[in-house]
Amino acid sequence: MEPLYSPAGVEQRWQRIWEEEGRYAAEPDPSRESFVIALPPPNVTGELHMGHALNASIQDLLIRWHRMRGLNTLWQPGYDHAGIATQNVIERELAKEGLSRHDLGREKFLERTWEWLRKYGGVIMSQLRRLGASVDYRRERMTMDPDYVRAVLRWFVHLWEHGYLYRANRIVNWCPRCASAVSDLEVNHLETDDTLYTIRYPLADGSGDITISTVRPPTMLADVAVAVHPGDERYRDLVGKEAILPIVERRLPIIADERVDPEFGTGAVKITPGHDPMDWEIGRDHELPELTVIGLDARMNDEAGEFAGLTQEDANDRIVARLEDEGLLVSREPFRHAVGHCDRSGDRIEPLVSLQWWCEMKGLAAPAIDVVKDGRVRFKPERYTKVYLDWMENIRPWCISRQLWWGHQIPAWYCENGHTTVAESTPAACGECGSTHLAQDEDVLDTWFSSALWPFATLGWPDDTPELRTWYPNDVSSTDRGIIFLWEARMIMAGLELMHDIPFHTVNIHSTINAPDGRRMSKSLGTGIDPLETVEQFGADATRYGLLKMSSTQDVRFSTGPIEEGRKLANKLWNVSRLMLSNAGDARPDQRPRDVEERWILARLDAARAEIERHLKDFEFAPAVNRLYRVTFDDFCDWYAEAIKPRLYDGDEDARATALAALERLLELLHPVLPHVTEEIWSNLPERKTRLIVTPWPEADEAYASDLDALTRVQEAAEIFRRSGVRVELEGDDARIFEAVVRPGKTVGDGNAAAEIERLQQEIARAEGMLANERFVQNAPVEVVESEREKLARYRRELDAISG
């Protein structure tokens, strides 16, 4: 064993061994208590980024911990076909050859996609292996696997049969770049600098005009009305009259609607149902026609008359110039407002009317709200509960159709009589009229429509499989807060609807790791940091440790500091193991306490384990990992190893045997966070019966626990210190003296006495001051006053001890 622990070789060797020996493999067994996490399926085309690595570290910690606790533990891996993202990748590939997907046609395009995926897809699993992630790699699933496809179609048919689905012409978020509709959740509202144009619309009876404001003059070509607030005195007489739409010369009714804000602009607004969501609703309620002047390519369409074919920018220039000429442009001023942009492409969203499939969500949401409210599904941290509930309680219909080729083609067939037949497999004839001229819907389903089934479709649903019976519901779903609605909420709804049970008990939302400068980590910004680089540089164990330290807060700036701390911990562990192993002689691990040091360290390890378990149960990973560091450095190395070193050298068999036992317990504790270095050391221990990865997590031992009794601890500790040549004065039953006076490495009166004396004098002054304060003595809780008295007494003793 070398003094400098070098992780690379060790880690990869164990990763290979564990997998080859089937240590990650889980088999269904409904009779055993189980623990299950479904890995949030990364995009097939994706690569491991810091967020994945963080989440994998968390999940693997939980998985390894429960595996050691003896539960039938499954970490289910797999990929999401990632409709738009994947299709974009393939289309970019084609573009390099000067081709578009339409040049290939649907079938060839899909072949091409599969081919690409076979060649370049799915790299993340091997990257996860390098992190030491103990997922059951044999069970890898993808949302486009034949069995999974069957589940998705069943889900669609189920929703259809239960009346949740409908196909309708409505205003949608259209992304011109993706050439597809996207759901509300895939739209980001970004502050955008625009120009607000104020335009005069003459009244039809020539009695004057009404003035409106808009940021998008080109859409006025599709205006069908002008609206004002019903209570707006200024316009009372105009309601019911008509205005003349400039340029087009169309007559527009002036209507009253409460949704118009009288405070904004002139209080009058043009109504364009074809190109604005609110206008669409107003138009629907007032039975106004929908006109469309902007096409799916975001350019002006044929309905735009003389502006047909122009980009909106050009059309804007010409329309504004025209209004100016005609004296109808009242003003133009800078205007900053939120504008929808496609989450995928970044393009400005074009609200327009098109025929899409929708899922009505209210009925699905109701039970999903209940299970969170009654605590059957809980969020960690808890504050996300409110975030979830707020969204769920205001849920709106979900646009689930996408104008793509890569994905689950919608299982709906249309006949020439306009009937719709929905079925899991191609129907022979129309369900209504028996027509055999059927054409399947061209569109595919939103990627998230299929990922909603992840916790059970990966286990074999809709078939009744042993896997499903053993591992559903899952236990934990750990994700980024960005997909609480996109994914978590929909899994809960789908699970309740199809499985009649929650999909998991806990949703863990981890922190977001930002770049060191605080910006978002992103490949395109060049701010991304590759976790595999830190694995390379510091080791997988160190990276896992560091990420876990960064896991708690809502946002954290990435720095290598915590990872280097992890490397330090691994190295320290490695070296203290060398000390014990190279001085073991013929000793065998024996944890029967032989002497105070051993009883003390075993008790300390037990105490640490209790705290760590508590943190893990609370999903508090950073404190857990911090505790591991402290118990290793402070208790095990600085204190215990130093104390027993002379006895190890002397060949004291008891010291050696219990040192090995204590080391074993420390390794067990550390293994879920630092699996590789601990397994490597474990394999060097004498009388090793099995791998550490499957060694039972130690049960609490009453004997050690009772050793934590404060009095016992302080007296024994004092004894050890005396042996090490440290002067210790014990008086009465004061347990705290151990913590306060004789911390390892900080012995009293060793040359730093002056500073210590000063500190103690300050403390004494403070405590005396407090106790002299009558109001304090009278009003403060008794135990607080008592503790101050004790402290004062202790400080005085310590001061005497030092100066005396």
Place this chain on the structure above:
RNA sequence: GGGCGCAUAGCUCAGCGGGAGAGCGCCCGCUUCACACGCGGGAGGUCCCUGGUUCGAUCCCAGGUGCGCCCACCA
């Protein structure tokens, strides 16, 4: 327009009602037979601001300032 989070040492962050902490960085001293990815010692903080509650506030409350995030169909 709503909601949430964060502001503590040069940096990244713990702590969250009675002693201001860690890792890194910095300074000084140590090749003491596990470890220089080490050991020992040290410097370095109006715990964002203003009020309030309290015997006592970095910690609780109110308001403010500054960052960040989420939700949202006012042109």
